[in-house]
Amino acid sequence: MTGEARAVGQPLARLRGLAFRHEGVLLTILVAALGVLALQSDVFLTADNLLNQGRLMAEVGLVALPMTFVIVTGGIDLSVGSVLGLCAIVLGYSWKNLGLPLEGAIVVALATGTAAGFVNGWFITRVRVPPLIMTLATLALYRGLAEGISQAHSVRGYPDWFFVLGQGDVLGVPTQLWILLLALILCAVALARTTFGRALYAIGHNEVAARFSGIPVDRYKLAIYTFSGFMAGLAGCIFVSRVSTTRSDMGTGLELDAIAAVVLGGTSIFGGVGTIAGTAIGLVLIQLLKNGLALTGVKGDATIVVIGTVLILSILVTNFVQRRQEGDR
Amino acid sequence: MATTAPQVDTASAATAALRRIVGSQEAVLFLAICLLLVVVGGINPRYVAERNLESMLLGNAYIAVAAIGMSMLIISGNIDISVGSLIGVLATISGTLATAGYPIVVAWLVPLALSMLYMALVGAIVAYLRIPSIVVTLGMLSILKGGLISATGGTWISNLPAGYHLAQMQLLGLPMPVCFMVVLTAAAALWMRYSAAGRAVYAVGGNAEAARLAGISRERTLMMVFIVHGLFVGIASVLFATQLSIIQSTVPPNLELSIITASLVGGVSILGGTGTVIGSTLAAILIAAIGSSLIFVNISPYWLRAVQGILILLTVLADLMRRRRRAVRG
Numbered sequence: 001m002t003g004e005a006r007a008v009g010q011p012l013a014r015l016r017g018l019a020f021r022h023e024g025v026l027l028t029i030l031v032a033a034l035g036v037l038a039l040q041s042d043v044f045l046t047a048d049n050l051l052n053q054g055r056l057m058a059e060v061g062l063v064a065l066p067m068t069f070v071i072v073t074g075g076i077d078l079s080v081g082s083v084l085g086l087c088a089i090v091l092g093y094s095w096k097n098l099g100l101p102l103e104g105a106i107v108v109a110l111a112t113g114t115a116a117g118f119v120n121g122w123f124i125t126r127v128r129v130p131p132l133i134m135t136l137a138t139l140a141l142y143r144g145l146a147e148g149i150s151q152a153h154s155v156r157g158y159p160d161w162f163f164v165l166g167q168g169d170v171l172g173v174p175t176q177l178w179i180l181l182l183a184l185i186l187c188a189v190a191l192a193r194t195t196f197g198r199a200l201y202a203i204g205h206n207e208v209a210a211r212f213s214g215i216p217v218d219r220y221k222l223a224i225y226t227f228s229g230f231m232a233g234l235a236g237c238i239f240v241s242r243v244s245t246t247r248s249d250m251g252t253g254l255e256l257d258a259i260a261a262v263v264l265g266g267t268s269i270f271g272g273v274g275t276i277a278g279t280a281i282g283l284v285l286i287q288l289l290k291n292g293l294a295l296t297g298v299k300g301d302a303t304i305v306v307i308g309t310v311l312i313l314s315i316l317v318t319n320f321v322q323r324r325q326e327g328d329r
Numbered sequence: 330m331a332t333t334a335p336q337v338d339t340a341s342a343a344t345a346a347l348r349r350i351v352g353s354q355e356a357v358l359f360l361a362i363c364l365l366l367v368v369v370g371g372i373n374p375r376y377v378a379e380r381n382l383e384s385m386l387l388g389n390a391y392i393a394v395a396a397i398g399m400s401m402l403i404i405s406g407n408i409d410i411s412v413g414s415l416i417g418v419l420a421t422i423s424g425t426l427a428t429a430g431y432p433i434v435v436a437w438l439v440p441l442a443l444s445m446l447y448m449a450l451v452g453a454i455v456a457y458l459r460i461p462s463i464v465v466t467l468g469m470l471s472i473l474k475g476g477l478i479s480a481t482g483g484t485w486i487s488n489l490p491a492g493y494h495l496a497q498m499q500l501l502g503l504p505m506p507v508c509f510m511v512v513l514t515a516a517a518a519l520w521m522r523y524s525a526a527g528r529a530v531y532a533v534g535g536n537a538e539a540a541r542l543a544g545i546s547r548e549r550t551l552m553m554v555f556i557v558h559g560l561f562v563g564i565a566s567v568l569f570a571t572q573l574s575i576i577q578s579t580v581p582p583n584l585e586l587s588i589i590t591a592s593l594v595g596g597v598s599i600l601g602g603t604g605t606v607i608g609s610t611l612a613a614i615l616i617a618a619i620g621s622s623l624i625f626v627n628i629s630p631y632w633l634r635a636v637q638g639i640l641i642l643l644t645v646l647a648d649l650m651r652r653r654r655r656a657v658r659g
Contacts, residue, residue, distance in 0.1 A: 141638025308471030
């Protein structure tokens with residue numbers, strides 16, 4: 001009896017242990033990196049610099065949160081960078097060319113992002129197009145729409161109040177960092193503490209079983225892809241506000257940054273495992289590595305070498321630890 | 330009696346085969362290419378002028394060659410996102426060797442060897458350490474891309490020696506890239522269709538567990554398919570490096586996407602196990618033809634990517650519909 005009970009309880013406990021262990025590995029790397037980088041540069045460990053890094057991190061972060069949901073269900077969303085670009089262009093175009101008030105343009109941009117995500121989710125759930133292919137197609141399509149609408153014209157001259165979103169501070173902290181923090185907390189609670197969140201894990205583990213357990217799989221999946229589009233739209237508005245201009249190539253490669261943060265954070269690309277906390281650590285680690293290395297004189301392009309290495313190594317280490325434990329038992 | 334039965338069998342087998350060919354992704358792509366040439370050629374005859382057709386094929390043959398390897402990889406249930414960065418790195422290495430005075434053959438062959446070595450490494454991580462290929466190549470993409478730009482600063486390599494430009498040469502009156510594309514597609518198609526190793530790739534991609542029970546080593550098959558993919562990427566990078574008189578030592582933007590798109594539009598299922606390399610080559614040609622056609626029908630080239638996206642969606646949907654119909658039929 002006890003043996004049986006243990007056998008049932010063990011996989012779950014082990015899984016939870018593993019997730020923590022990966023986050024533990026990451027935290028160790030993070031602290032070590034912080035220490036080394038702080039020794040190398042006087043500027044690195046200052047409030048100004050760290051807050052500024054938070055500002056730069058917000059766009060990837062906003063996209064990485066829904067990406068965690070999506071990857072936990074075993075899916076992927078490669079189109080987020082293109083959705084960001086499309087929303088940025090829609091924002092600029094509907095304000096400048098269609099003459100909407102900027103508030104209206106922001107709403108239109110957010111609606112565009114939501115619609116773009118909905119289209120992804122609809123095809124994935126109703127037509128059963130695999131997520132990788134669907135979002136690869138819309139990666140090209142949405143970027144293409146952005147390029148087609150903009151015809152390579154950029155939009156500038158936004159009113160001052162708009163820049164609060166991307167360049168302003170609230171209580172001494174960058175506005176978008178507040179937005180990111182709020183979104184982070186909401187997503188963390190939703191994933192860990194609600195039926196919805198638990199259902200996402202169930203879908204990622206075994207979609208058929210989840211369906212038979214009465215989980216509205218399609219509705220939930222549709223919801224997370226739509227949410228992903230909305231967040232990309234929000235990130236797009238913040239991006240435009242931060243750099244005070246709109247261009248059709250905005251957000252190119254963003255999907256890879258977001259996926260790197262999520263995967264680095266311990267979310268399994270096969271689904272079923274992952275936490276928002278892990279994603280947050282992954283995000284911070286990538287951003288601080290980028291920044292710290294740049295401050296110590298490494299050129300911007302070489303920093304992404306380090307990120308790639310950290311990504312692969314962290315997964316190798318986790319995998320190695322995991323195997324050792326399986327071997328021990 | 331005994332002799333007629335096999336005849337009937339061959340006759341019905343022939344019609345079945347015919348139906349299969351007409352309904353195949355390859356046939357659809359081929360018809361789409363013909364239709365495009367006829368329609369756009371009718372609107373603007375300059376589109377089907379020899380010079381345009383040639384430049385269309387020449388500029389994109391390397392994508393088709395890389396897509397052959399990518400198709401094999403996807404059939405085996407893997408993917409390579411780092412391919413665009415790798416081609417950029419290999420082209421730069423090739424150009425650097427050529428300008429440094431090494432024999433031209435060395436400048437052609439070293440990228441091939443390096444590419445296979447690199448893919449052997451990636452393959453080993455995927456096959457033996459069981460890290461998903463999408464994750465490994467995602468990390469590698471960053472490493473290659475960042476490494477290339479920080480090593481070269483994005484400078485252009487010019488002063489390439491005479492005789493280096495393989496892609497500008499001709500063989501039997503045909504441009505070299507087109508020869509490579511045709512020969513490699515045919516060789517790869519035969520290999521995938523008729524060799525035990527080729528069938529093993531399908532088996533591992535379709536059902537790794539069943540393949541293992543049938544005595545196929547997943548690890549060895551994956552190692553092989555990654556190294557073969559490396560060979561094709563190596564050749565593609567040399568074709569890419571030698572097509573212009575300069576080599577821009579940066580990663581061509583979105584190249585991996587173009588290559589993966591060609592494979593997918595060519596009918597390779599992202600779920601693994603099905604697809605052919607002929608389809609991917611035809612798809613690469615179709616995508617090139619569409620890209621080139623926009624200018625001739627007065628559509629702003631800025632819409633190109635949107636058209637490509639719609640194209641991928643349509644082919645994927647057609648593929649899904651066809652599969653579903655087949656599943657219903659039995």
